Each structure stands twice: as structure tokens, then as C-alpha cells.
Amino acid sequence: MKETFQTHSPEETQSIGKQIGGNLKAGDVVALIGDLGAGKTCLTQGIACGIGIASHEVVNSPSYTLINEYVGNIPIYHIDLYRLQHHGEIVELGLEEYLEGTGICIIEWADRMANLLPANRIEITMTWVGESTRAIELRRTLA
Numbered sequence: 001m002k003e004t005f006q007t008h009s010p011e012e013t014q015s016i017g018k019q020i021g022g023n024l025k026a027g028d029v030v031a032l033i034g035d036l037g038a039g040k041t042c043l044t045q046g047i048a049c050g051i052g053i054a055s056h057e058v059v060n061s062p063s064y065t066l067i068n069e070y071v072g073n074i075p076i077y078h079i080d081l082y083r084l085q086h087h088g089e090i091v092e093l094g095l096e097e098y099l100e101g102t103g104i105c106i107i108e109w110a111d112r113m114a115n116l117l118p119a120n121r122i123e124i125t126m127t128w129v130g131e132s133t134r135a136i137e138l139r140r141t142l143a
Contacts, residue, residue, distance in 0.1 A: 005136045006129065013039045016136055017046020020122075024051060026074050026102045029118050031110030034126030036082075039134050040108045043126065047106060048076055061108070066093065075103030081112045090116065 007013040020043075024030070030047065032040040045059045052073035053059065062068040062080045070076040077098045084090050090113045098105050099118055110117060125137045 002137065002139045005138070007039070007134050007136065008132055010039070010042050013042045013134060013136070014046035014049065017043040017048075018050040019046075020124075020138065021047035021050020024074070024104050024122075026104065027100075028104050029099055029121040030104065030106045031117055031121050031123045032106065032108045032126070033111045033123065035128070038126040038128060039136075040126060043124065043136070044078055044106050044108070048072060048078075051076055051104060067098070069103075072104075075101075077101070077103050077105045079105060079107045081107065081109040084109075084112060087113075 005016050007016060020030075024047070032043065034040050041059070041061045048057070048059045048070055053076065054071050057070050059070065059078065060068070062078055066080060066083070068078045070078065079095065079098065081090060095116070107113070110123070119141060121141050123139045123141055127135045129135045
């Protein structure tokens with residue numbers, strides 16, 4: 001399954017994320033791929049909203065903490081691999097318990113751990129197509 005969307009504002013990107021989040025289930029892994037500033041965190045904010053994140057929670061990039069956990073209808077594990085440059089650093093994080101857990105994993109810069117991602121995942125690639133326009137390509141991979 002492959003779908004492509006275009007958004008022209010952060011609000012539109014969050015709206016697409018909310019739709020995606022509303023269709024996720026426990027155990028899903030969302031692999032986000034895209035350049036710096038492509039809107040991965042913005043999309044994640046929408047996904048968290050669609051999952052039913054608590055109204056007092058604020059979703060932000062875990063670039064420095066690497067993993068943020070949020071309470072939603074289903075637990076949300078937001079992982080950001082931007083600062084990690086080497087495969088060994090990613091392996092040392094021990095992400096298996098998140099990837100195989102009962103929550104939903106959303107991984108920014110997921111291409112940095114491509115060979116560690118589960119075969120069953122939702123892969124979202126975000127690219128710039130104009131000054132304020134982004135293309136969002138969603139693809140579900142199955143083993």
C-alpha cells in the first residue's frame with residue numbers, strides 16, 4: 001500500500017498525521033525519513049493527537065533525550081536518531097523493547113537504523129517540493 005499527500009502548512013501536516021494516528025494500533029512502528037526541517041516532528045505531533053495523547057502533553061523532538069514517551073490511548077514511544085552517526089550507537093540504545101512492545105513507535109531519522117527496523121512497518125518519507133510544500137509518501141511494508 002502506498003499513498004502520497006502534499007501539505008502546504010504545518011497545520012495541514014499535523015492534520016495528515018492525525019489521520020495516520022487514528023489508524024494505528026498497538027505494536028505499530030512508524031519509520032519517518034526526511035531531511036532536516038522536512039516536518040517529521042510536526043507530523044509526529046499530529047500522529048500523537050490521532051492516537052489520543054493526553055491534552056496536557058506536549059510533543060517535541062527528542063533530539064537530545066533520544067526517546068520521549070507519551071500517554072495516549074496506546075503508549076507512544078517517540079525516538080529521534082538525528083544525533084547518532086554510527087550503527088553501534090543505535091544498537092546500544094536497545095530499542096528492541098520499544099519495537100517489540102505494546103505501544104506505538106515513531107522513529108525520526110529511521111533510515112539510520114534501516115537494517116534494525118521490523119519488516120512490518122509504516123514507512124513515511126517526507127520531502128520538500130516547494131518553499132512551503134511538502135510531499136508525504138506513506139508505505140506499509142509487510143514481511
